[in-house]
Amino acid sequence: MNSIYRPQEAVIEDVIIESPNIKTFVLRPKQEFSFRTGQFLELTLPGVGEAPFTPSSDPNIKDKMDVTIMSAGKVTRALHNIAKDTTVGIRGPYGKGYPLDKFAGRDILIVGGGVGLAPLRSLLLSLFADIDKYNKVVLRYGARTPHDIIYKGLIPQWSKIKKVDLALTVDVGDPSWKGHVGLVTTILKDLPLDIKKTTAIVCGPPIMMKFVNFKLLDLGFMPQDIYLSMEKNMSCGLGKCGHCRMGRYYTCKDGPVFTYEEIKDIPEIWD
Amino acid sequence: MQETYYLETQKLAALISRLKEEFNVFVPALKDPDFTKEQDYSYACYADPESHFVFNPYRTVEPLKMFFTNPLEKVAGYFNPGNDAPAARKTIIFGVKSCDLAGHKVQDFVFLEGVEVDSLYRLRRENTIFISSDCTDFKSVCHCLDWEILPYPSAGFDLNLSPLNEGYVVEVGSNRGKELIKQYQIYFIPAKEAQLAARKVKRENLVGRLKKHLFPQNLVSRNIVQRLMKEGYNLDTWHDFMLSCVECGGCNFICDTCHCFLLADTAQDNHNRRLRLWDSCQYANYARVAGGANPLKARAQRLRFRFTKKFDFFIDNLGVPACCGCGRCIEVCPGKIDIREVLKDLAKKLNIRDE
Numbered sequence: 001m002n003s004i005y006r007p008q009e010a011v012i013e014d015v016i017i018e019s020p021n022i023k024t025f026v027l028r029p030k031q032e033f034s035f036r037t038g039q040f041l042e043l044t045l046p047g048v049g050e051a052p053f054t055p056s057s058d059p060n061i062k063d064k065m066d067v068t069i070m071s072a073g074k075v076t077r078a079l080h081n082i083a084k085d086t087t088v089g090i091r092g093p094y095g096k097g098y099p100l101d102k103f104a105g106r107d108i109l110i111v112g113g114g115v116g117l118a119p120l121r122s123l124l125l126s127l128f129a130d131i132d133k134y135n136k137v138v139l140r141y142g143a144r145t146p147h148d149i150i151y152k153g154l155i156p157q158w159s160k161i162k163k164v165d166l167a168l169t170v171d172v173g174d175p176s177w178k179g180h181v182g183l184v185t186t187i188l189k190d191l192p193l194d195i196k197k198t199t200a201i202v203c204g205p206p207i208m209m210k211f212v213n214f215k216l217l218d219l220g221f222m223p224q225d226i227y228l229s230m231e232k233n234m235s236c237g238l239g240k241c242g243h244c245r246m247g248r249y250y251t252c253k254d255g256p257v258f259t260y261e262e263i264k265d266i267p268e269i270w271d
Numbered sequence: 272m273q274e275t276y277y278l279e280t281q282k283l284a285a286l287i288s289r290l291k292e293e294f295n296v297f298v299p300a301l302k303d304p305d306f307t308k309e310q311d312y313s314y315a316c317y318a319d320p321e322s323h324f325v326f327n328p329y330r331t332v333e334p335l336k337m338f339f340t341n342p343l344e345k346v347a348g349y350f351n352p353g354n355d356a357p358a359a360r361k362t363i364i365f366g367v368k369s370c371d372l373a374g375h376k377v378q379d380f381v382f383l384e385g386v387e388v389d390s391l392y393r394l395r396r397e398n399t400i401f402i403s404s405d406c407t408d409f410k411s412v413c414h415c416l417d418w419e420i421l422p423y424p425s426a427g428f429d430l431n432l433s434p435l436n437e438g439y440v441v442e443v444g445s446n447r448g449k450e451l452i453k454q455y456q457i458y459f460i461p462a463k464e465a466q467l468a469a470r471k472v473k474r475e476n477l478v479g480r481l482k483k484h485l486f487p488q489n490l491v492s493r494n495i496v497q498r499l500m501k502e503g504y505n506l507d508t509w510h511d512f513m514l515s516c517v518e519c520g521g522c523n524f525i526c527d528t529c530h531c532f533l534l535a536d537t538a539q540d541n542h543n544r545r546l547r548l549w550d551s552c553q554y555a556n557y558a559r560v561a562g563g564a565n566p567l568k569a570r571a572q573r574l575r576f577r578f579t580k581k582f583d584f585f586i587d588n589l590g591v592p593a594c595c596g597c598g599r600c601i602e603v604c605p606g607k608i609d610i611r612e613v614l615k616d617l618a619k620k621l622n623i624r625d626e
Contacts, residue, residue: 047538240385242531253386
């Protein structure tokens with residue numbers, strides 16, 4: 001009998017160290033597995049447990065995918081200790097992902113915080129693949145310290161792509177850091193965008209999303225033009241186990257990406 | 272057109288003995304008989320053909336969901352899974368009540384609908400026949416009528432038994448029920464008008480008695496309950512009632528509609544197993560994420576979460592509140608937290624009365 005809770009096999013083809021506590025795992029699923037950008041999967045470490053992650057790679061690449069993981073809990077700590085060629089499990093994809101068709105013809109602002117850049121990388125790669133469809137893509141990324149910046153090698157390449165405008169900041173600098181210091185909200189001034197024609201996509205820790213969201217509203221963004229990735233305890237991914245409920249929604253099934261308009265009346269969404 | 276039959280009391284035992292050859296048969300049994308107290312009934316596997324069939328006048332202690340999901344069970348093996356065939360023998364359950372059937376709609380909604388179907392649940396559901404029965408009495412905590420659920424089943428069963436003095440009126444509620452009657456037709460005769468009339472009188476009598484029992488309680492009705500959740504979100508009711516909560520999770524586990532579960536993995540003898548465990552939103556770590564954030568840190572938030580799930584989420588998503596008025600959560604709670612009293616307190620503080 002086919003169980004909806006059973007994972008399929010994927011082999012870890014490579015492990016890339018992104019920061020002291022973040023690694024990117026390159027997975028090769030044994031059976032075909034495709035996803036839309038912003039959808040997530042449940043990744044199983046056999047016998048240990050599973051946890052939800054949004055792939056960080058280009059969804060147009062079908063044979064492999066990247067998952068960028070911060071060591072935070074039981075499963076992710078154990079994942080950080082595995083080597084190449086380990087077999088892991090994947091289930092999914094789940095959730096709705098980013099509605100790219102609604103982004104066409106618009107200015108796109110992407111605001112990332114910390115490991116929150118991981119799902120946004122998948123989105124950026126999708127946008128870059130069809131860059132003519134969008135007016136421009138503005139990325140604003142903040143990390144805690146220079147060591148915590150992920151995809152360090154990719155960021156200079158991205159900034160060379162036409163129509164792309166990119167800026168970084170760190171909360172706390174170090175002697176080698178020559179860039180901007182301050183929370184990500186401090187680099188949201190004077191955005192080279194037509195705010196009325198802009199869609200904003202935000203992903204990061206809940207506290208960062210909260211402040212970015214209210215900053216964007218101050219700047220004149222409409223609640224329906226702000227997309228937020230909600231972090232909840234998504235266990236089954238199927239809208240059955242109950243844990244990720246937010247008001248009338250399940251984060252896993254109805255999200256995990258919501259517009260602020262959809263969730264603004266639900267109390268305590270940032271907790 | 273209702274299809275109804277009559278089954279004599281003495282033929283029921285013979286029928287059950289025959290059914291036992293083909294099915295696992297569960298029947299109600301008296302639990303710890305003590306006639307100084309309200310009696311409790313529990314499902315028991317029917318084993319002894321000589322034993323008397325006990326008619327439960329009201330619902331059992333256990334919720335119906337325990338036949339379809341277990342407190343702890345394997346739901347998948349993976350990568351060298353070992354023996355993976357789930358056991359799901361054909362089962363007949365006697366003694367299911369109207370509240371159970373109403374509550375079970377929520378379980379069906381969760382596991383049979385949505386993004387994907389839970390195939391283990393569906394297999395068990397397909398292999399299980401409900402032979403429900405009218406209530407002939409009620410427990411002091413019973414309040415089905417408050418949620419517009421009658422104390423006798425009108426849908427969701429395969430066969431329903433309504434007791435008369437010498438036997439039962441049997442109503443067919445599904446094709447499976449119809450087939451069962453056909454297969455065991457020697458036990459049944461068509462019901463007479465007088466028997467249906469007697470059933471009607473008995474049903475009306477019980478509804479009348481239950482109304483009398485509920486009227487002085489001044490319960491909150493379905494019309495206003497969702498408003499209470501929205502407008503009463505920040506009231507201190509949640510804090511006041513949680514003070515006696517010991518976080519045992521009993522209210523969730525005994526509930527006909529509560530369905531939350533955890534997935535957990537183990538490895539034994541090189542077989543990886545995925546387990547499903549009933550979970551409770553009253554537990555401190557229910558909503559905690561790996562990074563440590565917990566949107567339901569306080570007990571008051573968790574009590575409110577339990578209520579908003581029942582009376583806000585399910586009204587939005589299924590069109591009915593996820594409470595069938597069985598009162599099991601009231602009986603089980605060591606902290607004496609009473610679902611009826613919580614709702615009444617909200618209505619009182621908000622000064623919202625039923626129109």
